[in-house]
Every structure is written in structure tokens, then in C-alpha cells.
Amino acid sequence: MPTYTEHDLIADIEKEEGGYKYGFVTETDADTIPKGLSEEVVRLISEKKGEPEWMLEWRLKAYRHVLTLLEDDEHYPRWAHLDYTEPDFQAISYYSAPGKKPKYNSLDEVDPELLETFERLGISLMEQKRLVGIEDKETMPVAVDVVMDSVSVATTFKEELAKQGIIFCSMGEAIENHPDLVREYIGSVVPYTDNFYAALNSAVFSDGSFCYIPKGVRCPMELSTYFRINAAGTGQFERTLIVCEDGGYVSYLEGCTAPMRDENQLHAAVVEIIAKEDAEVKYSTIQNWYPGNDEGVGGVYNFVTKRGICEGKRSKISWTQLETGSAVTWKYPSVILKGDDSVGEFYSVAFTKGAQQADTGTKMIHLGKRTKSTIISKGVSAGTSNNSYRGLVKINKKAEGARNFSQCDSLLLGDKCGAHTFPYIEINNSTAKVEHEATTSKVGEDQMFYCMQRGISEQDALNLIVNGFAKQILAKLPMEFAVEAQKLLSIQLEGSVG
Amino acid sequence: MIDTLEQTPTLREWIEAGPGDYVNGHATPFAALRARARTAFDHLGIPTRKDEAWKYTNIEKALRHDYALLDSDATPIVDASDVADYRIDGLDAYTLVVVNGTVVPELSDTDGLPAGVHIGSLREAATSHADVVERHLGQYADVESEAFIALNTASDLNGVFLQIDKSVTLERPIQIVHVTNTDEDAFVQTRNLYLFGENSEALVVETYHSASDVKTFGNRVSEVVVERAARINLLQLQTEGDNASQVNTLQIEQDAASYFAAHTYTLGGALVRNNVNAVPNAEGCETHLYGLYILDGEQHVDNHTLVDHAKPNCFSNELYRGIVDGRSTGVFNGKVFVRRDAQQTNAYQSSQGVVLSDDASHHSKPELEIYADDVKCSHGSTTGEVEPEHVFYLRSRGLSEQQAKSLLLYAFAHDIVTELPHEALRTYLDALIEDRLNAQLLG
Numbered sequence: 029m030p031t032y033t034e035h036d037l038i039a040d041i042e043k044e045e046g047g048y049k050y051g052f053v054t055e056t057d058a059d060t061i062p063k064g065l066s067e068e069v070v071r072l073i074s075e076k077k078g079e080p081e082w083m084l085e086w087r088l089k090a091y092r093h094v095l096t097l098l099e100d101d102e103h104y105p106r107w108a109h110l111d112y113t114e115p116d117f118q119a120i121s122y123y124s125a126p127g128k129k130p131k132y133n134s135l136d137e138v139d140p141e142l143l144e145t146f147e148r149l150g151i152s153l154m155e156q157k158r159l160v161g162i163e164d165k166e167t168m169p170v171a172v173d174v175v176m177d178s179v180s181v182a183t184t185f186k187e188e189l190a191k192q193g194i195i196f197c198s199m200g201e202a203i204e205n206h207p208d209l210v211r212e213y214i215g216s217v218v219p220y221t222d223n224f225y226a227a228l229n230s231a232v233f234s235d236g237s238f239c240y241i242p243k244g245v246r247c248p249m250e251l252s253t254y255f256r257i258n259a260a261g262t263g264q265f266e267r268t269l270i271v272c273e274d275g276g277y278v279s280y281l282e283g284c285t286a287p288m289r290d291e292n293q294l295h296a297a298v299v300e301i302i303a304k305e306d307a308e309v310k311y312s313t314i315q316n317w318y319p320g321n322d323e324g325v326g327g328v329y330n331f332v333t334k335r336g337i338c339e340g341k342r343s344k345i346s347w348t349q350l351e352t353g354s355a356v357t358w359k360y361p362s363v364i365l366k367g368d369d370s371v372g373e374f375y376s377v378a379f380t381k382g383a384q385q386a387d388t389g390t391k392m393i394h395l396g397k398r399t400k401s402t403i404i405s406k407g408v409s410a411g412t413s414n415n416s417y418r419g420l421v422k423i424n425k426k427a428e429g430a431r432n433f434s435q436c437d438s439l440l441l442g443d444k445c446g447a448h449t450f451p452y453i454e455i456n457n458s459t460a461k462v463e464h465e466a467t468t469s470k471v472g473e474d475q476m477f478y479c480m481q482r483g484i485s486e487q488d489a490l491n492l493i494v495n496g497f498a499k500q501i502l503a504k505l506p507m508e509f510a511v512e513a514q515k516l517l518s519i520q521l522e523g524s525v526g
Numbered sequence: 527m528i529d530t531l532e533q534t535p536t537l538r539e540w541i542e543a544g545p546g547d548y549v550n551g552h553a554t555p556f557a558a559l560r561a562r563a564r565t566a567f568d569h570l571g572i573p574t575r576k577d578e579a580w581k582y583t584n585i586e587k588a589l590r591h592d593y594a595l596l597d598s599d600a601t602p603i604v605d606a607s608d609v610a611d612y613r614i615d616g617l618d619a620y621t622l623v624v625v626n627g628t629v630v631p632e633l634s635d636t637d638g639l640p641a642g643v644h645i646g647s648l649r650e651a652a653t654s655h656a657d658v659v660e661r662h663l664g665q666y667a668d669v670e671s672e673a674f675i676a677l678n679t680a681s682d683l684n685g686v687f688l689q690i691d692k693s694v695t696l697e698r699p700i701q702i703v704h705v706t707n708t709d710e711d712a713f714v715q716t717r718n719l720y721l722f723g724e725n726s727e728a729l730v731v732e733t734y735h736s737a738s739d740v741k742t743f744g745n746r747v748s749e750v751v752v753e754r755a756a757r758i759n760l761l762q763l764q765t766e767g768d769n770a771s772q773v774n775t776l777q778i779e780q781d782a783a784s785y786f787a788a789h790t791y792t793l794g795g796a797l798v799r800n801n802v803n804a805v806p807n808a809e810g811c812e813t814h815l816y817g818l819y820i821l822d823g824e825q826h827v828d829n830h831t832l833v834d835h836a837k838p839n840c841f842s843n844e845l846y847r848g849i850v851d852g853r854s855t856g857v858f859n860g861k862v863f864v865r866r867d868a869q870q871t872n873a874y875q876s877s878q879g880v881v882l883s884d885d886a887s888h889h890s891k892p893e894l895e896i897y898a899d900d901v902k903c904s905h906g907s908t909t910g911e912v913e914p915e916h917v918f919y920l921r922s923r924g925l926s927e928q929q930a931k932s933l934l935l936y937a938f939a940h941d942i943v944t945e946l947p948h949e950a951l952r953t954y955l956d957a958l959i960e961d962r963l964n965a966q967l968l969g
Binding site: 425438441443445446447448449450451454456457459460461462463464466467468469470 | 578866869879881882883884885886887888889890891892893894895896897898899900901902903904905906907908909910911
């Protein structure tokens with residue numbers, strides 16, 4: 029009889045050797061403004077970034093909305109299945125930019141600290157070279173817009189993309205160089221009145237990425253951005269805006285790891301996607317921010333508003349995410365299916381352990397005729413964590429022939445964790461067809477037995493089963509990301525060996 | 527302070543009057559419990575749509591109407607011939623008639639009840655079965671948790687008391703006929719306490735009727751205790767008129783190895799909210815919750831269920847089906863809650879809705895909240911139209927479109943009916959459903 033049981037494995041996961049693998053601090057001089065939220069801070073952020081008047085006005089409008097929300101005790105979103113202390117919004121510094129902002133010409137000029145960071149993040153040397161503009165024609169190109177502490181330090185492939193008319197740059201540059209586009213679309217999918225964190229983000233957003241795909245252009249490479257939270261006590265408020273014109277296609281990757289911190293760091297990003305007629309946008313995320321220690325001390329608060337609108341006919345927006353980090357996650361990437369025959373997809377794996385809490389899911393709002401949506405959500409809980417799926421499928425009165433399929437599966441590793449499912453299904457049209465199913469169980473003893481009687485060790489068997497459970501989703505990630513995703517998931521289960 | 531003995535206050539006046547003002551001035555025999563409930567109610571208040579549990583039902587708006595608090599002591603004006611119509615054909619049941627929450631022995635027929643079975647008024651039982659009532663009443667339906675339980679408990683506490691002793695098997699079912707009859711728009715509260723002793727077996731059928739056309743609002747709370755190895759089926763059949771609204775709470779407490787099945791049918795009523803909360807509170811329990819709602823016109827039905835698995839090795843199964851037509855709204859919000867210690871729980875939940883009209887809405891929110899790992903829990907929920915291929919098949923065999931739909935919907939509903947353990951009851955409900963669907967679709 030094997031002596032290593034599932035419980036031992038769980039115990040191992042809990043005391044995972046070496047702690048958080050990506051926990052490190054880059055010692056770059058940071059230009060940080062004093063803590064606290066005020067009109068001066070908003071004006072200062074805007075000024076530091078040299079923004080035009082209209083942008084400042086928009087920020088101030090959002091800031092005033094934040095103020096009204098703060099006055100009202102009901103302002104704060106408390107409905108999620110989460111237990112944490114509301115952040116002190118006056119104890120956060122709302123802006124931090126790396127002290128040096130060099131334009132790199134060769135690798136030698138790059139801050140070695142930064143290169144070291146890239147390496148530990150798993151960005152290949154070649155990509156690092158690309159980041160600093162050294163030509164290398166091997167392997168598939170990936171354009172990386174590195175966001176370190178909110179300010180975009182380098183953007184690659186810009187010129188190559190520009191040849192096709194694609195704009196891929198930091199939000200700050202977009203405001204400077206493409207003000208008409210930004211002005212037209214910013215806040216059009218997630219208005220600052222949407223929720224408290226969207227309002228806060230709109231007032232103090234530091235930077236982010238902007239992507240514009242012109243009519244009929246298929247973006248030839250995966251666009252990717254690494255977000256990092258670096259300076260202690262600095263909230264990260266990115267704002268991403270993706271506009272895909274008629275018949276365009278883009279696959280956008282976002283990956284995150286964060287240094288180890290003891291105080292809770294607030295991250296409230298906003299992502300907006302607009303897909304016009306026949307356009308397709310694929311948005312993939314790997315999130316591995318510092319989850320805090322096993323007692324739940326420290327860790328990132330991840331409160332994100334992500335929403336896309338399928339504005340044109342036959343357009344498609346697909347969200348794929350692997351969520352393994354953060355102490356508290358509050359995130360519902362949504363799709364508004366406005367154009368007839370448009371398609372929305374949501375594929376998610378959420379892994380929680382230690383004292384992590386996740387309340388994540390999606391919203392599919394069907395407005396157009398024959399719109400389709402698919403939701404596949406897999407949750408794995410271990411330790412004393414709580415993992416909730418919360419999703420809305422809404423079929424409006426005029427959405428004839430709308431179709432949805434949702435599947436939410438939860439896997440429990442250990443008897444101290446929780447797995448929850450809160451789907452909302454609202455149907456207002458008689459021709460709608462909506463299916464939802466959810467299951468919750470632990471790893472099957474028969475599956476374990478099957479693997480083990482073929483000579484696979486108990487911990488390998490569990491790794492195999494958990495990976496198999498998540499495979500359906502991981503396979504949806506672009507190839508470059510799938511590797512990183514598998515790596516991440518196995519790191520999560522790593523402590524089990526031995 | 528309103529002089530409650532002199533004149534009947536309205537619900538709103540009562541709510542505004544604050545603590546210490548008991549309905550109809552009866553402060554005994556449940557004074558302490560009622561006082562606690564009143565305090566709880568004042569704390570909770572009428573829920574609004576901001577409360578997650580009332581997200582899809584605007585109960586606050588429904589209660590803005592000026593309902594008089596009905597005096598359950600008033601002489602009922604219902605005669606034997608009316609009651610005859612309410613009896614279910616072929617059921618051959620013992621019958622208890624309750625008018626406006628008060629048991630009317632003259633209209634009831636409980637002759638031949640076996641020894642060990644007591645059925646009658648709760649208020650009388652408070653004296654005749656004082657210790658039992660004291661031990662159970664208000665122990666399961668928590669006044670702190672829900673405004674309508676608090677409101678009900680704070681009130682007059684009258685309704686049905688049913689006790690079946692250890693090892694008694696009831697061969698014939700019991701039908702409890704609830705009639706609301708009043709001249710003024712009224713708020714009617716009923717409180718029931720059902721105690722099913724160890725190893726007992728019974729089928730209880732509750733039917734609800736409105737004998738007048740004025741607007742009524744019922745707030746009913748039933749506490750059901752199912753002791754060790756008892757096997758109980760409870761049917762609640764709601765067929766009231768378009769002016770009758772209600773909040774109906776069924777709170778079930780199960781002991782080891784017991785079997786309990788609730789069958790909730792909503793075919794009538796204006797706004798109906800059913801709260802079915804089952805607590806399998808010992809090992810080896812089996813719980814079944816079945817529900818069927820067929821809605822038309824402006825009807826709004828909200829089925830809210832909770833299976834709270836507190837102990838290991840239990841099985842629960844939930845199946846709800848609804849058909850919404852006209853401008854009606856159907857809601858299913860079911861939750862399976864598995865506590866840390868409830869290992870080896872098997873819990874299933876399925877809800878299905880058919881939407882027949884573009885003005886009708888169907889909302890479902892099937893929830894799982896699980897804190898134990900060695901469990902098998904799942905839920906499934908579908909909402910859609912009548913499958914066009916199925917309609918085509920039947921049409922190719924000569925049925926009209928409406929006939930085909932009616933037949934398919936009948937089959938859809940029949941799956942719930944088959945779960946009832948009584949032939950005559952199934953026949954009766956099948957006929958009721960068929961008539962209803964034919965009237966709706968074939969006009």
C-alpha cells in the first residue's frame with residue numbers, strides 16, 4: 029500500500045518549498061508620488077504624463093464620481109463571496125514610474141536589473157534583445173509591451189506593426205499620438221460610472237496598452253504585455269483599450285507575476301475591447317501575482333473590470349484566463365453581444381491554495397440575433413482557499429435564437445477549502461436556448477487507482493489528473509502562453525514531489 | 527399605539543407601530559417567541575431587490591398595497607358545498623379545512639384517523655400538546671434569518687398542528703384545504719407545525735384556494751420535523767386566483783435515515799414566492815424537492831430552495847420545471863450548501879424552464895456552495911423553447927402546432943407528476959395540467 033496519500037500531497041502543496049517562486053523585488057529607482065487620493069493627485073498624474081486637457085477633464089469627472097461613491101456607504105461592492113478588509117484608499121500611492129526612462133539602443137544600455145527581471149519572468153533572451161531593438165529573425169515573433177510599474181518602458185515591433193497600420197503602444201503614447209481614437213473609445217465599454225473600481229481606475233490610471241487593428245488586417249503576431257507591480261504600496265491601475273475594425277483579428281496576451289510583498293497591494297485594472305463587423309479579438313491572461321502567505325498575510329488584491337463589446341455583425345471576443353495568484357480576485361471578463369451572429373467565449377482555470385480567495389466568472393449579455401456564447405470554467409481549490417464561479421447569462425427580449433452553453437467544474441483538494449458556483453441565468457426571449465451545468469467533486473479514487481496500478485506515483489498521478497482537468501482550457505491559450513501556463517500550474521502543484 | 531382589539535390595523539400600520547404591538551392583541555401563548563420575532567422583524571424590515579435572495583422579486587412593491595391584517599377569529603363564511611369542490615377526486619383523504627388560517631372542525635372530516643395521529647388547530651395544541659409545541663415551534667424557522675418568518679412568528683400564530691406518533695403508517699393521505707375568504711383586501715398569516723414521529727409514513731396534501739376576488743396576500747410558514755427513518759411526502763398545490771399573492775416558507779428538519787419529498791406546484795396566484803429550506807441534520811437522510819410552475823398573464827413565481835447539508839452521508843435531489851407564457855416571470859433560485867463535516871454528500875439539482883412568449887421571462891440561479899471535499903454535487907439548468915424538431919415530428923403525424931406543443935409540454939410537466947406516490951393524485955394533477963395547457967395553447 030502506498031503511504032503517500034492525497035492528504036500528504038495537500039500538506040506538501042501548502043508548505044510548498046521555497047515559497048513564491050517569482051517573489052523578488054527589482055531595485056529600480058522609482059518616481060513615486062505621496063500616498064493618498066485627492067484632486068491634486070489626479071492633476072499631478074495627468075501632468076506628469078503630459079496629458080491633454082480633455083483627458084484631465086475625464087479623469088476629474090471620474091474622480092468626482094469616486095468621491096460621491098465614497099460618501100455613500102453602499103458604494104463598495106460587497107456582494108462577492110470574499111472576506112477581506114476594504115483597502116484604505118488614502119494609504120495608497122497612485123503613481124509610480126521608473127526613475128530612468130531610457131530609449132534603448134543596445135543591450136548594454138539596458139538596466140541589468142531589468143534584464144534580470146525579464147529573465148526570471150521567463151522572457152527569452154531573444155525577446156529581450158527585441159525589446160532593445162536588436163534584430164533576430166529566428167522563431168515566432170512576439171511583440172512585448174512591458175509595463176513595469178505602470179509606465180511602458182519599451183515597446184517592440186512597433187515599426188513592423190505600423191507597416192500594416194496596427195497601432196500597439198502604451199496608453200500614454202496613444203493619448204499623445206492618437207488622441208482622436210482614444211477619445212472616441214475610452215470609457216465606451218466600461219464607463220467610469222460602471223463600478224467603484226472602474227471609477228477609481230478612470231481617475232488615477234497610470235498607463236496601460238492601446239491596440240488598434242485597422243479594417244481587414246490580421247495582426248501577424250501575438251501581442252503581449254507583462255504587467256508587474258513593483259514599488260511597495262503602489263496600486264497598479266492599468267487601462268487597456270483594444271479596438272478591432274471590420275474584419276480585423278488580434279490575439280492579445282497578458283501575463284503577470286509580482287514581487288513578494290507583505291502589505292496588500294491593490295490592483296484595479298480596466299480592459300475594454302471593441303470588435304467591429306467580422307472582427308475577432310482573443311484575449312488571454314495568465315495571472316500569478318503574489319497570493320500572500322498561507323495565513324493570508326500580504327498578497328495582491330486583484331479587482332479587475334474587463335469587458336468587450338461585439339459591436340458588429342459576426343464579430344467574436346474570446347477571453348481565456350489562468351488565474352493562480354492574488355490573495356483576493358474579483359474579476360468578471362464580460363462580452364456584450366450586440367451585433368447579430370456575434371460570438372462570445374470565456375475559458376477559465378482558477379487555482380487557489382493557501383488562504384487565497386477568488387470570485388471570478390463572466391457575463392454574457394445577448395442583445396443581437398443568433399448570438400452565441402460559451403462558458404467553460406474550471407476551479408481547483410486547495411488549502412483553506414475559497415474559489416467561486418459567478419456568472420451571468422442574459423438573453424434580451426430582442427435576441428432571437430440566442431444560444432449559450434455553460435459548464436463549471438470544481439475540483440477540491442483537501443477538506444478545508446471551498447468551491448462555489450453562483451450562476452445567474454436571465455431569459456427574456458422564447459427562442460433562447462441556454463444550458464448550464466456544474467459539478468463539484470474531489471479527485472476520483474478510481475482515477476488515482478488506475479494511474480497507480482500502471483506504475484505512476486501517487487503525486488504524479490494527481491498532477492496528471494489536475495492537468496488533465498485543466499487541459500481543455502490551457503489548450504485554448506496561444507502556444508507561447510500554453511507553455512507558461514502549464515509551467516505555472518505544475519509549480520502550483522510542485523511541492524507534492526517527495 | 528393602536529388599539530388592536532377595537533379595530534384591525536393594516537399591515538403597514540402594524541409595521542410602523544413598532545415593537546410590542548402584537549396582532550389582534552394576543553400576546554400569549556407564545557409571548558416570548560413573538561416578542562423576539564417582532565424585534566427581529568423590525569431589524570430586518572421588508573426585503574428589497576438589493577437583497578440577493580430577492581433579486582428577481584420586488585416584494586416590497588407588492589406589499590405597498592394597503593392590506594388589512596385579517597382577524598383569524600372572525601367567523602368564516604365558507605360552507606360545506608364550497609369545500610366539496612376543493613376535495614381531490616379519488617384521493618380518499620382525511621380532510622382538514624382551514625379558513626383564513628383558522629381550522630374549522632365543522633367542515634373537516636378526520637373520522638377514522640388511526641390512533642397516534644393528531645391533527646387540529648395549532649393554537650389549541652399550544653394548550654393540549656404544550657410541551658411538544660414548546661419544544662419545536664420556532665426552533666427551525668429562524669426569525670433572525672428571514673423577514674417573512676419573523677413577521678409570521680410575530681403574529682397570531684394560528685394554523686395546523688399535525689403530529690404522527692412513532693411507527694404509525696397512514697394508509698390514507700391527509701388533505702389540508704386552505705381557503706382565503708374575505709371582503710376586504712387582506713394579509714393572511716398561517717403557521718403550521720408538522721411532527722412526523724420515528725418510522726412513521728404519510729402523504730400530506732395542502733391545497734390553497736381563494737373564495738373571493740379581493741386582493742389577498744398570504745404569509746405562510748410551515749415547520750416540518752421528520753424524525754428517524756420516517757418516510758414523508760408533502761404536496762403543496764397552489765391554484766389560487768389572479769388576486770392572491772403569497773410568500774410560503776417550508777422549513778424541514780430531518781433526522782437520521784429519514785426520507786422527505788416536497789412537491790411544490792404553482793398553477794395559480796399573482797405573486798408567489800416559495801421558500802423551501804431542507805436541513806438533513808443527521809446521517810443517511812434522503813431529501814427530494816420537486817417543483818412545477820405553469821404561468822401565464824401577469825403571474826410572477828419565485829421558487830427559492832436551500833438544501834443545507836450539515837451532516838455526512840446524505841443524498842439530496844432537486845428537480846424543478848417551469849413553463850412561462852404571456853407576460854409572466856418564473857424564477858428558480860436553488861442552493862446546495864455542503865458544510866465542512868458533510869462528507870460523502872451526494873447532491874443533485876436540475877432546473878428547466880420553457881419560455882413560450884417573448885414577453886415572458888425566466889431567471890434561474892442554481893448555486894453550489896461547498897466546503898467538504900469528498901462529495902459529489904452537480905447542477906444543471908436549461909432554458910429554451912419547445913424543440914422545433916419535436917413539434918415537426920408530431921405535426922408530420924397530423925397534430926396542429928398548438929396540439930403538438932401542448933402534448934410536449936404535458937410530457938415535460940408529467941415528469942414531475944410521476945414522482946408523486948399516489949395514483950389518484952397523479953391522475954388528478956395530470957388532468958389539471960392538461961386542462962391548463964390546453965386552455966393556454968388551444969384557447
